[in-house]
Amino acid sequence: xxxxxxxxxxxxxxxxxxxxxRCDPISGHTALYxxxxxxxxxxxxxxxFQGNSAPDKSGLPSxxxxxxxxxxxVSTLTIQRTQQEDxxxxxxxxxxxxxxxxxxxxxxxxxxxVT
Amino acid sequence: xxxxxxxEDQVNVAEGNPLTVKCTYSVSGNPYLFWYVQYPNRxxxxxxxxxxGDNLVKGSYGFEAEFNKSQTSFHLKKPSALVSDSALYxxxxxxxxGEVFGKGTTLSxxx
Numbered sequence: 512x513x514x515x516x517x518x519x520x521x522x523x524x525x526x527x528x529x530x531x532x533r534c535d536p537i538s539g540h541t542a543l544y545x546x547x548x549x550x551x552x553x554x555x556x557x558x559x560f561q562g563n564s565a566p567d568k569s570g571l572p573s574x575x576x577x578x579x580x581x582x583x584x585v586s587t588l589t590i591q592r593t594q595q596e597d598x599x600x601x602x603x604x605x606x607x608x609x610x611x612x613x614x615x616x617x618x619x620x621x622x623x624x625v626t
Numbered sequence: 627x628x629x630x631x632x633x634e635d636q637v638n639v640a641e642g643n644p645l646t647v648k649c650t651y652s653v654s655g656n657p658y659l660f661w662y663v664q665y666p667n668r669x670x671x672x673x674x675x676x677x678x679g680d681n682l683v684k685g686s687y688g689f690e691a692e693f694n695k696s697q698t699s700f701h702l703k704k705p706s707a708l709v710s711d712s713a714l715y716x717x718x719x720x721x722x723x724g725e726v727f728g729k730g731t732t733l734s735x736x737x
Contacts, residue, residue, distance in 0.1 A: 553729035
């Protein structure tokens with residue numbers, strides 16, 4: 512079946528502009544995660560959605576970052592007033608649930624470059 | 627809070643030799659441990675996981691990992707490395723909360 516998809520694959524934007532990144536999880540996966548991967552920094556957790564529960568936003572680095580998940584499926588990560596330090600690869604992952612033994616399935620990522 | 631450490635930024639090994647990528651963890655309860663691999667310009671792929679039971683876990687592409695509770699380690703191993711194993715490897719740990727990833731180890735296998 513189809514894996515996790517993300518769009519766009521690459522995004523170049525000017526400093527100060529807003530960007531939206533999209534994630535389409537695997538059908539039936541109730542958990543959805545966003546991560547940021549910067550060179551030499553590993554994976555930085557941003558936000559997590561589980562079903563209809565309130566999202567875990569504990570990893571969002573500033574109030575310029577927000578995310579929503581519509582209908583328990585597609586998710587959009589929005590970065591407002593982008594800064595150069597926001598340049599990174601943004602990864603989305605989904606799993607059957609959170610906690611326990613569920614592994615995550617990752618999308619190919621969106622490479623964001625802020626000029 | 628849980629944490630995970632990958633002490634080596636890079637591991638170099640010759641093709642055909644055994645490889646080990648190290649991971650140590652810290653959790654308050656029983657851990658769930660995972661290894662993921664990221665090939666160049668691709669997303670992360672699940673390799674294997676330890677939940678409970680046998681300390682030696684076998685996964686994809688001939689990889690295995692050994693859970694050692696006393697040393698709080700979960701090292702990734704392969705008896706004979708391939709050039710195609712060259713990639714970025716992430717260890718992750720989870721207790722009752724979310725998953726925490728290590729910073730990653732770059733494995734370079736030379737022919």
